[in-house]
Amino acid sequence: MQTYFNGLADHLTSQLQGEEVYTCSFYGEDSDFVRFNQGQVRQAGSVVQRAIGVDLILGQRHAGGSVTLSGDGAEDKGRLTKLVGRLREKLPHLPEDPHLLYATDVQSSERHGENKLPAADDSLGQIRSAAGDKDLVGIYAAGALGSGFANSLGQRNWYDTWSYNFDWSFYHQADKAVKTAYAGMDWDEAAFLRKVELASKQLEALKREPVTISPDGYRVYLAPAAVYDMVGMLSWGGFGLKAHKTRQTPLLKLLSGDAALADSLTIRENTVEGVAPNFQGSGFIRPDAVTLLDGGKLADCLVSPRSAKEFGVPTNGASAGESPESIDVSAGDVPTEEAITRLDKGVYVGNVHYLNYSDRSACRTTGMTRFATFWVEDGEIRAPLNVMRFDETMYRVLGENLVGLTAEREMILDSNTYFGRSTNSGRMPGALVEDFTFTL
Amino acid sequence: MIDDLEKRFREIAPDVDYCSLRYQEESGESVTVRQNILQPVGDHSDAGAMITVAHAGGLGYAATSDLTTSGLAEAARRAKAWAERSAGQAVADFSKLPHSDAQGEYETVVERPWTTTSLEDRIGLVRASAEQLKSDDRIVDWYARVGFTDGESLYVNNHGARIHQRFHYVVPVMAATANQGAETQTRTLGGYGNGRQGGLEILDQIGFQTEASRLASEAIELLSAPDCPEGTLDVVLAPDQMILQIHESVGHAIELDRILGDERNYAGTSFVTLDMFGNYRYGSDLLNITFDPTVASQMASYGFDDEGTAAKKEYIIKDGILLKPLGGATSQGRAGIAGVANARACSWNRPPIDRMANLNLEPGTSTMEDMIGAVENGVFMATNCSWSIDDSRNKFQFGCEYGRRIENGELKGLVRKNNYRGVSATFWRSLKMVGTPDTLEVMGTPNCGKGEPNQMVRVGHATPACLFENVEVFGGA
Numbered sequence: 001m002q003t004y005f006n007g008l009a010d011h012l013t014s015q016l017q018g019e020e021v022y023t024c025s026f027y028g029e030d031s032d033f034v035r036f037n038q039g040q041v042r043q044a045g046s047v048v049q050r051a052i053g054v055d056l057i058l059g060q061r062h063a064g065g066s067v068t069l070s071g072d073g074a075e076d077k078g079r080l081t082k083l084v085g086r087l088r089e090k091l092p093h094l095p096e097d098p099h100l101l102y103a104t105d106v107q108s109s110e111r112h113g114e115n116k117l118p119a120a121d122d123s124l125g126q127i128r129s130a131a132g133d134k135d136l137v138g139i140y141a142a143g144a145l146g147s148g149f150a151n152s153l154g155q156r157n158w159y160d161t162w163s164y165n166f167d168w169s170f171y172h173q174a175d176k177a178v179k180t181a182y183a184g185m186d187w188d189e190a191a192f193l194r195k196v197e198l199a200s201k202q203l204e205a206l207k208r209e210p211v212t213i214s215p216d217g218y219r220v221y222l223a224p225a226a227v228y229d230m231v232g233m234l235s236w237g238g239f240g241l242k243a244h245k246t247r248q249t250p251l252l253k254l255l256s257g258d259a260a261l262a263d264s265l266t267i268r269e270n271t272v273e274g275v276a277p278n279f280q281g282s283g284f285i286r287p288d289a290v291t292l293l294d295g296g297k298l299a300d301c302l303v304s305p306r307s308a309k310e311f312g313v314p315t316n317g318a319s320a321g322e323s324p325e326s327i328d329v330s331a332g333d334v335p336t337e338e339a340i341t342r343l344d345k346g347v348y349v350g351n352v353h354y355l356n357y358s359d360r361s362a363c364r365t366t367g368m369t370r371f372a373t374f375w376v377e378d379g380e381i382r383a384p385l386n387v388m389r390f391d392e393t394m395y396r397v398l399g400e401n402l403v404g405l406t407a408e409r410e411m412i413l414d415s416n417t418y419f420g421r422s423t424n425s426g427r428m429p430g431a432l433v434e435d436f437t438f439t440l
Numbered sequence: 441m442i443d444d445l446e447k448r449f450r451e452i453a454p455d456v457d458y459c460s461l462r463y464q465e466e467s468g469e470s471v472t473v474r475q476n477i478l479q480p481v482g483d484h485s486d487a488g489a490m491i492t493v494a495h496a497g498g499l500g501y502a503a504t505s506d507l508t509t510s511g512l513a514e515a516a517r518r519a520k521a522w523a524e525r526s527a528g529q530a531v532a533d534f535s536k537l538p539h540s541d542a543q544g545e546y547e548t549v550v551e552r553p554w555t556t557t558s559l560e561d562r563i564g565l566v567r568a569s570a571e572q573l574k575s576d577d578r579i580v581d582w583y584a585r586v587g588f589t590d591g592e593s594l595y596v597n598n599h600g601a602r603i604h605q606r607f608h609y610v611v612p613v614m615a616a617t618a619n620q621g622a623e624t625q626t627r628t629l630g631g632y633g634n635g636r637q638g639g640l641e642i643l644d645q646i647g648f649q650t651e652a653s654r655l656a657s658e659a660i661e662l663l664s665a666p667d668c669p670e671g672t673l674d675v676v677l678a679p680d681q682m683i684l685q686i687h688e689s690v691g692h693a694i695e696l697d698r699i700l701g702d703e704r705n706y707a708g709t710s711f712v713t714l715d716m717f718g719n720y721r722y723g724s725d726l727l728n729i730t731f732d733p734t735v736a737s738q739m740a741s742y743g744f745d746d747e748g749t750a751a752k753k754e755y756i757i758k759d760g761i762l763l764k765p766l767g768g769a770t771s772q773g774r775a776g777i778a779g780v781a782n783a784r785a786c787s788w789n790r791p792p793i794d795r796m797a798n799l800n801l802e803p804g805t806s807t808m809e810d811m812i813g814a815v816e817n818g819v820f821m822a823t824n825c826s827w828s829i830d831d832s833r834n835k836f837q838f839g840c841e842y843g844r845r846i847e848n849g850e851l852k853g854l855v856r857k858n859n860y861r862g863v864s865a866t867f868w869r870s871l872k873m874v875g876t877p878d879t880l881e882v883m884g885t886p887n888c889g890k891g892e893p894n895q896m897v898r899v900g901h902a903t904p905a906c907l908f909e910n911v912e913v914f915g916g917a
Contacts, residue, residue: 033893034526037702041526045501046518047789047893049488055480065483070506086483093559095478121525128529138705139892167892169705175832177704246581247619248626256622353708356828358839359857361624362917366837368830387830389837389861393917417893440835440861 001028001050001146002110002158004073008052009150011077015084016152021057022084023102023151025281026050028069029420031143032120036168039131041124046143049420053281054080056087060096063087101305101315103283106155111277113161116186117142126189127166130196134203137177138168141421147277157285159277161185161423166192167415169371170203176210176384178202179225179351179371183413202350202372210384211375217435219346219403221339221376224410224428226352231267231329231426233355233365234394239269239292240322241301245311250363250394254298259363259395261296262402266330268292269302269318274326275413276423279317280304286317292324296399328427332405339406339430341379347388347436348374348381358391366391366439389440396435403432442594442604445489445507452513453598454520457535458494460597461512462746463487464788468589468609469554471562473570475582478563482587488788493519498527499534503789537773540601540748547606549736550639554588554610557640562586565643572652573616578660580619584652586643587611587886593746601748609739609898610642611635611886614652618659625662625856627655627841630680631824635884635898638737645737658842661854667915668843668858674818674872675860675911676811679881681840683901684824686801687888689864690722690729691899693833694756696767696779697794707890708831711865712762714775720762723868728802729757731766731780732902738798739884739900740784746792749781756780756799760869767794786895793891798884798900804874811873811907813849819913820844820851821858829864837861857916870911875904 005026012022028050035043050069055062067083069076117123120142127140142164149157165183178199182192222230237243238251253259271278272288279285282305291299302318303311319325334342350372358366369388374381406429414424442463449461470482488505491512500522502515523534554562566584573582591607614629629651636642643649677685697703698710712720733741733751744750747769756764767775768783771794783792812820826839843858844851862870884900 031893035702035892037531037700037704040531041498041529042531042702043499043501043791044522044526045490045492045503045791046522047503048515049503049505049789051486062480063483064480066485068486068488068505070508070511072506072508072511075508083485090481090483090559094481094563097480098477124525135701137701141893167705171701171704175704175709175830179705246617247624248581248617252624253622258622353831354828356826356837356839358826358837358859359916361622364917366826366828368828368835370831387832387835389828389830389835391837418889418896421893440837440863 001160005148005158006156007073008076008080009156012054012080012084013152015081019058021152022054023283024052024054026052026148027420028146029143031141031421034124034140037137039134039136054083054087056084056091057102058091060100061091061094062097062100063090063094099306099309101282101309102151103155104153106153107285108156109279109285110158113185115162117162117164118187123187126192130193135171136168137171138166140166141417145421145423149279149283151283155283157279161275165413165415170199172203172206175387176206177371178206181415205374205381206372206384208383210386212386213375213388213438215439217437219343220433220436221343221348222431222433223350224430225412226349227329227431228412228426228428229352229355230397231327235323235327239302239324241303241307241311242322244301250357250360251298252361253363253395261293261395261399263296264332264402264405265296265398266291266294268328269324270326270328270427273328273427274425276325280319284315284317290316325424329429331407331409331429334404334406334432336406336408336430339432340376340381342432343376344379345377347385348376362393363395364391364393388438390437391439392437397433401434401436403434405429405431445594446596446602448509448512449596451509452516454493454516456493456495456520458539458598459516460492460595461489462788463489463594464591466589466591468587470585470587471566472583472585473567476571476574486787490788490791491515491519493523494534495520495523496527497533497535498523498525498530500526501791532774537770539597539599541599542744542748542750543602544743544750545604546743548608548637550608552640554640569614569648569652573614573656575653575656576660578618578620578663579616579656581617582615584614595744595746595748597748603744603748605743607637608639609635609637610639612643612646612648614648614655616656616659618663620663623663625659627659628823629655630883632887633680633683633883633885635739635886636737636882637739637741642737662856665854665856668819668855668913670914672910673913674815674907674909675913676815676818676820676846676905676907678822678905679883679903680823681821681838682801682903682906683883684827684838686799686901686903687796687899688827688829689833689836689867691766691796691799693864694762694765695794696765696771696775699765700771700775703890706892708833711832711834714777716762717765717777718763721760721869722757722762723760724871725760726804726871726874727757727760727868728755730754730800730802731756731782732798732800735798735882735902738882738902739898740797745781745783746785747783749783751781754780766796768792784897786897790891790893790895795897796888796899800901801903803877803880803904805876806873807876808879808905811875811905812846812851814873814907815846816848818846819855819858820846834864836864859915860911860913862911867908870908871906872909873907875906877904879904
């Protein structure tokens with residue numbers, strides 16, 4: 001895929017006229033998707049897709065466009081020729097863009113993965129065998145991903161990986177289920193079976209009579225998957241410079257000094273330990289890490305090239321949305337194996353669902369418990385809990401009511417497949433929280 | 441192109457129980473002016489095809505953007521291999537499910553195509569609205585955007601079906617954000633719910649050129665407004681909130697694939713079960729919900745779904761009783777229950793699943809004055825800004841940008857941070873009044889997410905304003 005992309009980049013260079021410059025971003029995947037329901041195959045297939053986005057620049061004017069590629073070099077060079085022609089026609093009709101910024105220091109890079117994926121029949125066979133007579137539902141997504149950047153200044157960046165993400169649930173009945181995932185680059189049957197065994201044990205606990213609790217404040221343990229979703233919600237405007245400067249960040253009260261987060265909370269965009277490419281669409285290279293929250297205090301923001309120009313600061317290679325892609329929450333000192341003991345009495349929240357802000361300025365967030373969520377007493381899981389709605393400000397959850405974070409963290413590989421397979425990830429601890437408000 | 445593709449498909453279609461080609465192409469432009477500065481103009485073009493094969497009971501698909509004969513042949517080979525691999529371990533015998541032999545065409549009615557104007561004119565149009573949003577120093581961010589998309593699709597199979605459709609979408613968005621100290625308030629033009637099919641005439645119909653100053657003023661007024669009161673009150677919901685209420689607590693709940701369990705690992709399950717259809721009281725007698733892909737300018741109107749089933753208007757809930765699920769031909773065959781033509785894919789690279797399309801609440805007989813007049817103590821809420829619901833589509837909580845107190849049958853002062861929560865299974869039974877057609881708005885959004893692999897599709901909702909009684913409402917932190 002890299003050779004093919006470089007050929008397209010060279011072709012784009014050959015199409016330029018006069019002082020024109022281009023930047024381009026490429027995405028390609030050869031993916032298998034197998035969807036399961038009740039341990040059977042619901043939909044199985046493969047997707048081969050390649051697309052490129054090109055920005056044609058002349059001074060401070062620029063015109064951007066994207067086009068799907070066929071994968072055939074000759075055909076695709078023709079498509080790019082047409083695209084460049086169309087963009088060139090637009091240029092005189094567009095005003096100068098005061099916020100245009102693209103990389104001019106050439107920093108080429110390559111990061112290659114290795115194809116260690118099992119044959120589809122092998123992984124499918126293992127999954128079906130592991131499911132046995134259980135009600136397994138979920139998706140196996142696997143294959144090659146390629147991502148590239150090029151510009152007419154000679155910069156070439158390339159990233160490819162062969163990865164799998166089997167994201168699945170074992171269901172007991174109705175909404176009582178255990179959700180887990182087995183994701184990575186090197187499929188290991190023994191490791192997969194350990195995941196299956198752990199999920200099977202939790203499934204047994206879900207077969208007990210569920211309990212319903214009254215809306216109130218409860219001590220809770222948020223498992224790493226739940227913390228990932230909560231921090232993901234916080235990432236919706238929480239760490240981007242534009243959201244801060246335009247006062248739309250949910251961390252507005254932290255910014256203005258009217259609220260605080262826990263001293264033990266440090267959050268970083270940890271690119272070097274994530275699985276996402278370290279370059280972005282305008283050609284800037286991301287630093288190994290950007291500290292977003294340091295000991296509960298706001299540190300650096302994610303700064304896209306446009307924000308850098310708009311607000312007069314250097315970019316740190318953030319994408320246009322200025323959200324973390326390799327988010328990392330610092331570990332604490334609560335041994336994970338003691339988390340339920342230390343919870344003592346309360347709710348073990350395995351997963352949360354459908355979060356949104358109920359008061360954005362106050363960073364108040366609502367959402368639901370989901371999947372393996374249990375009532376705990378005397379430090380032991382007693383019964384599955386019927387789903388509950390929570391509505392809490394993050395200044396309480398990750399601030400005054402945060403009892404502690406676990407010492408061990410989980411690496412969570414995002415299973416999102418909108419438009420393409422995600423390379424986002426999170427390194428997350430679990431969190432013990434006091435007086436967590438359930439409302440419905 | 442369409443004829444060539446059909447010819448290539450006939451050449452490469454393998455000898456199997458079922459084989460189809462679904463071609464989908466989209467191209468368009470997005471013009472955004474933020475803080476009076478033109479943002480990079482989006483120009484996108486996307487085309488590809490999916491070959492689907494059912495054979496020996498298995499089902500497989502392969503999507504490709506290589507539309508040559510050899511490219512399609514390779515996709516057919518891969519699709520057949522997946523069908524063979526899944527045979528004997530699939531959720532249904534896909535060879536035995538009914539397959540479409542329909543033929544037909546559909547095209548959006550467009551009065552004023554966006555392509556008949558110049559790029560400068562389109563930029564000027566968006567800029568004019570955006571500039572009106574900056575009415576005060578407290579407006580700290582503002583933008584206006586219009587996205588135009590033209591689409592074309594072809595569905596052919598080895599059972600004689602041939603369906604050719606053309607779509608033209610317009611998605612206008614506008615927002616003004618005001619700030620004072622530690623408080624920020626945003627007003628939008630109907631959230632992200634003003635998408636429709638058509639041309640530039642849509643912008644006139646939704647007030648794209650006339651509503652900017654009102655939105656900016658309201659954002660500023662909200663900064664100093666009191667919070668929404670807390671208590672069990674009556675609420676009048678405007679159409680730009682009703683669309684979320686319908687979408688989340690009716691639409692998703694009655695999707696047949698959710699009921700069959702396909703979505704349990706991602707989007708969720710449903711509190712609705714197959715035995716409820718035909719007898720379950722979903723809401724009060726005033727609740728009438730239709731699946732209607734025939735509304736001319738609505739976002740998800742079409743002639744046929746992506747499995748080749750002809751689409752028509754059908755009652756889903758009538759006089760409060762749940763009648764039919766939202767399930768396409770495949771789901772209907774699996775469940776043994778009648779549904780509607782709603783098997784849809786977001787693009788050529790994703791397989792069809794059950795989606796909402798246009799799901800509308802039929803108008804009633806109460807004027808807005810009737811509804812406000814009937815409330816002794818309540819809140820009028822408009823424009824969704826927050827949405828959350830459990831995975832069974834029962835316990836929900838929504839928030840609205842704009843609210844007004846209603847006291848003794850009269851609209852009173854502005855309130856902010858307007859939230860309410862409830863349970864779908866009982867909420868719709870508290871529907872007390874349904875607005876007349878003059879309160880109805882035809883709305884739609886391009887952003888409904890669901891499916892594994894994930895898919896984002898366009899959905900439409902047309903609804904009048906409605907009055908609900910005894911709702912749990914509350915304000916901010």
